[in-house]
Amino acid sequence: MLLDCTRCHASLPVWVIKAGDAAMCPACNAGLTIRVFPALLAPPRELNPDDLRIEAGEASCFYHLSKRAAASCARCGRFVCALCAVEFDGAVWCPGCLSDAHAGRKHVRLENRRLLWDSIALGAATWPFVLLLWPALPGSLAAIFISIRYWKRPGSLIPRTKWRFILAILISLAELVLFAVLVYSFVQGVRQTAR
Amino acid sequence: MKTEFPYRRIGRRAPLILGSDTLWLGSGHVLSVRNRRFVEEYRRFDLREIQAIVVQKRARFVLPVYWLLACAAAFGAAVAGTAYDKKWLTYSGWAALALLGAYWAVASIFGSCSCHLRTAVGSYELPGLYRRWIARRALQTLDASISEAQGALPEDWIADDTPDPAPPPPEANPADRLPTVLAALACIALLLDALFSWLVRAPNISRTLRAGNMLATVIAVVLPVASIVVSRRDKRFQFMRTMFLIAVLAVGSANYGNTVVNTFLAAVQRAQAEPIDISTGDFFYWLNQIAEVSLGLLGLLHLAGDTRRRQISAP
Numbered sequence: 001m002l003l004d005c006t007r008c009h010a011s012l013p014v015w016v017i018k019a020g021d022a023a024m025c026p027a028c029n030a031g032l033t034i035r036v037f038p039a040l041l042a043p044p045r046e047l048n049p050d051d052l053r054i055e056a057g058e059a060s061c062f063y064h065l066s067k068r069a070a071a072s073c074a075r076c077g078r079f080v081c082a083l084c085a086v087e088f089d090g091a092v093w094c095p096g097c098l099s100d101a102h103a104g105r106k107h108v109r110l111e112n113r114r115l116l117w118d119s120i121a122l123g124a125a126t127w128p129f130v131l132l133l134w135p136a137l138p139g140s141l142a143a144i145f146i147s148i149r150y151w152k153r154p155g156s157l158i159p160r161t162k163w164r165f166i167l168a169i170l171i172s173l174a175e176l177v178l179f180a181v182l183v184y185s186f187v188q189g190v191r192q193t194a195r
Numbered sequence: 196m197k198t199e200f201p202y203r204r205i206g207r208r209a210p211l212i213l214g215s216d217t218l219w220l221g222s223g224h225v226l227s228v229r230n231r232r233f234v235e236e237y238r239r240f241d242l243r244e245i246q247a248i249v250v251q252k253r254a255r256f257v258l259p260v261y262w263l264l265a266c267a268a269a270f271g272a273a274v275a276g277t278a279y280d281k282k283w284l285t286y287s288g289w290a291a292l293a294l295l296g297a298y299w300a301v302a303s304i305f306g307s308c309s310c311h312l313r314t315a316v317g318s319y320e321l322p323g324l325y326r327r328w329i330a331r332r333a334l335q336t337l338d339a340s341i342s343e344a345q346g347a348l349p350e351d352w353i354a355d356d357t358p359d360p361a362p363p364p365p366e367a368n369p370a371d372r373l374p375t376v377l378a379a380l381a382c383i384a385l386l387l388d389a390l391f392s393w394l395v396r397a398p399n400i401s402r403t404l405r406a407g408n409m410l411a412t413v414i415a416v417v418l419p420v421a422s423i424v425v426s427r428r429d430k431r432f433q434f435m436r437t438m439f440l441i442a443v444l445a446v447g448s449a450n451y452g453n454t455v456v457n458t459f460l461a462a463v464q465r466a467q468a469e470p471i472d473i474s475t476g477d478f479f480y481w482l483n484q485i486a487e488v489s490l491g492l493l494g495l496l497h498l499a500g501d502t503r504r505r506q507i508s509a510p
Contacts, residue, residue: 006251006311006318029431031252033330035338038345040246041352044315109224114235123233156235158219158228159200 002040005030051082062094073097114157117150118164125171137179140172147172202226205333206323216322218333220340225312227322238319240312242344247313248321248337250330255303256496257434263441266295270485274478310334374426378435379498381418385442385491388415389484396480412446415487419443434497438490445486449479 003012010027016034017023023032052067054060059069061081069079074091085092089109093101101107125143128136147165202219209216214230225245227238273288275281310324310333324330391408394400419439426432456479 003247003249003313004318006249006309027430033250033252033334035248035334036348036352037245037247037341038348039244039315040313041348109239112237114237116230116233116235119233156228156230157226157237158202158204158217 003034003036005032047082063096075101108157111157114155116156116160117146117153118155118160118162118168121146121150121168122164122171125168125175129171129175136175140175140179143168143172205336206321206329207325209323209325218321218323220336223344225321225337227319229322240314240319242341244314245312245337245341245345246315248334249311249313249318250324250327250334251309251311252327253306253308254434254497255307255500256493257303258299258438258493262295262299266292269295270481274481277477374422374429374432375498377418377422377425378432378439378494381415381422381439381442382491382494382498384411384415384418385446385487385494387411388446389487389491392480392483392487415446416443435494438494438497442486442490445490446483449483449486 002014003017004010005012005025005028007030008025008028010025012023012025012032012034016026016032017036019034021033023034024030025032051070054066054068059079061067061069061084062078063084064081067081067083070082071085071092072079073094075093075097078094078096080092080094084095086095086098087093088098089107098110102110105111121143124139124146128139147169151162151165202221205218205220205225207217214232216230217228219226219228221239223242225240225242227240229236229238269288269291271288273285273292276284276286276288306325308325308327308330310321310330311318312321313319321333324333388408388411391404391411395404395408419442422432423436423439426436
């Protein structure tokens with residue numbers, strides 16, 4: 001079995017895969033366009049047990065003392081066996097460095113999630129106002145704080161400008177001014193009533 | 196100094212209710228970005244590990260059950276508004292129905308395919324490639340990049356241990372045409388019944404037309420049932436069977452429901468000796484018309500698309 005149909009998950013015969021642009025699943029009649037690449041035909045990587053067997057005088061793996069070292073980590077220099085050697089970004093990394101880099105977000109290619117602070121700031125500035133959750137004062141203050149605090153924090157991996165931050169600050173300032181005017185009017189009204 | 200951005204977008208932005216999905220080509224990998232408004236999630240596919248890309252053509256003009264239920268609710272609201280003379284309810288119902296129709300048309304026209312990427316670990320749907328021409332362009336770009344990373348596929352890549360030679364496609368048997376012909380006739384019968392039902396609403400109609408309407412209604416019920424029976428073991432007609440089942444239920448309930456409800460109301464009126472001002476005829480008329488016209492047209496579109504797809508894919 002080489003490939004499955006993406007619709008019915010039935011295995012596709014080779015003559016269907018070879019049809020390329022005009023393929024059709026024989027089970028569900030789904031029209032398919034299939035591109036196959038050499039990685040599909042590559043045999044799964046298998047480890048030879050002899051490569052792991054350590055002999056006297058040979059360096060051992062940092063994580064498996066009973067296994068022969070096959071490479072050294074490009075980041076920390078530890079010896080690692082063929083089981084532990086992880087090829088990443090054109091070099092060999094040990095599992096510990098990979099885990100550290102992932103947890104500490106030290107390598108951009110290991111990041112799988114980013115908070116979008118500019119969207120959060122804009123949301124904090126606009127949603128309380130739009131949904132009439134009055135007063136929007138805490139939201140405005142939070143939006144200004146987030147915009148200033150995270151202005152230089154790396155944003156998205158894909159192109160993204162700062163207009164959300166700017167808009168969040170402007171809306172928040174407008175809301176604060178509006179709030180101040182309302183409070184002032186209220187106080188004036190109370191004073192006039194008292195007189 | 197301005198640094199060059201390391202990613203190039205492939206395909207389009209797939210807008211969602213909360214955020215959007217995009218696909219990017221970077222150095223040595225493909226990046227799938229899932230934007231959830233306040234957070235972005237990334238998934239990378241190394242070009243050397245991509246085994247295959249499969250673009251699946253999607254059936255257009257299909258009716259999802261949730262959409263049908265929503266339409267039924269909107270239509271019910273509109274009819275109830277008409278019957279009880281609540282204009283706001285009537286207008287809301289028709290507006291909701293129009294919006295649902297527009298949504299269905301847009302989803303059917305624009306969502307014509309889905310693109311899946313296969314690695315040794317699993318299969319993933321690529322975002323942003325929801326139209327065939329976009330997928331075709333993206334496939335060209337990806338094909339070039341992946342071939343550069345992996346090299347070309349050998350000419351004789353079919354391994355010796357793949358025993359299945361290309362089996363000849365089954366010859367078109369005249370008996371196989373019966374379900375298709377019957378389904379097409381059933382769709383036409385539904386449309387004809389809708390036409391007759393519209394004609395008999397005119398005042399002072401002839402008895403022949405009335406009889407013709409009754410005959411058309413009977414045919415509009417019998418032919419879908421026959422089509423369901425004939426194609427009951429054929430996977431290709433699964434959608435048509437579901438559709439015909441809905442049609443039979445709708446036409447049956449519209450034609451006989453009117454009689455039943457009128458009888459019931461007459462009994463209530465007699466019991467209370469007071470007239471009840473509820474016009475049920477409009478409700479059942481519109482139920483009949485919408486069910487027959489939409490299902491009939493949809494069935495014909497589906498059959499036409501299915502026949503065309505089979506012609507294209509025949510090796």
